[in-house]
Amino acid sequence: MPDTKISELVRMWVDGWVVSRGGSDPIAEPWGWTIDVGQSGHVARHVLPEPSEGDVRKIAAATSAPGTWLKLFAEDQAVLPWVGPGWRCGLPGFLMTCRLGPERPEVPAGYTLTAWSRGGVSRVLVRTRAGHFAARGQIALAGGHVVVDQVETAAEHRRRGLGGLVMRSLRGSAYEAGARTGVLVGTPEGRALYSSLGWTVRSPMASLCYEPSDARPVS
Structure with missing residues (x-):
């Protein structure tokens, strides 16, 4: 890589x-x-x-x-x-890129996580116990790699580890599907989160x- x-x-x-x-x-x-x-x-x-x-x-x-x-x-x-x-x-x-591995992150207290796949795209949705939107993200499998896309955390739920929860959940799903490399294009705001999770800036x-x-x- x-x-x-x-x-x-x-x-x-x-x-x-x-x-x-x-x-x-x-x-x-x-x-x-x-x-x-x-x-x-x-x-x-x-x-x-x-x-x-x-x-x-x-x-x-x-x-x-x-x-x-x-x-x-x-x-x-x-x-x-x-x-x-x-x-x-x-x-x-x-x-940015990273190597993928098995991951099963814990969901913080007060939140629920739902995951599903359709049409080659796997999605993760985090909500409060009351059903309010908190965070989301998705990946698309393409050969031996996945592209992470549209990762988002609601403003009122930031700095609670939900972005990391979404990313780790997506990476774990990608690994189980056979992918070994992750690729994404992140914003300046997202770059700090991804770097903390082991992603490397390539360009x-x-x-x-x-x-x-x-x-x-x-x-």
Whole structure:
């Protein structure tokens, strides 16, 4: 895993992400992959594991559809000058990996945990005894690895170990399903949690969205 190329890790992430989100099959490009997502604010995404200025400029210049995203595995400040007006920078991300093993975490007092799988995606839901939402997360199995996605803890339930509970539960389920490697792209906030659980940062990721001023809704 430490010697795996970033391009290979990104492809692993892409393969699991499309299963998790129901995206189209990735279309191979000379510079990476294009994925149709099909949402109003996320029509499609272009994923470049090793972005070059020339490729990014060409893609940006050819983009006319609002809601088109660029996922560039580089620092924000390095790639932002390569796109023109109409592009905004989203939250930075961090490509992270870990080795999987058997895990059976305990559920904290006052909470319940429900887990289920469907369509290649396994989900974990944590609620209070009264049934209120507390935390969630999901994984998508793709070959010998899983992609962790959409991990979330409600604001009023943070710092109670629920994020760790979700992550350990998902990793345990992945291991039982035969996966041995975990891949994710985390936010700056999530990076601290994942690092504490043994995940290693492999690359930064910049997220750029085409959102020209004339395409934004009038408030």
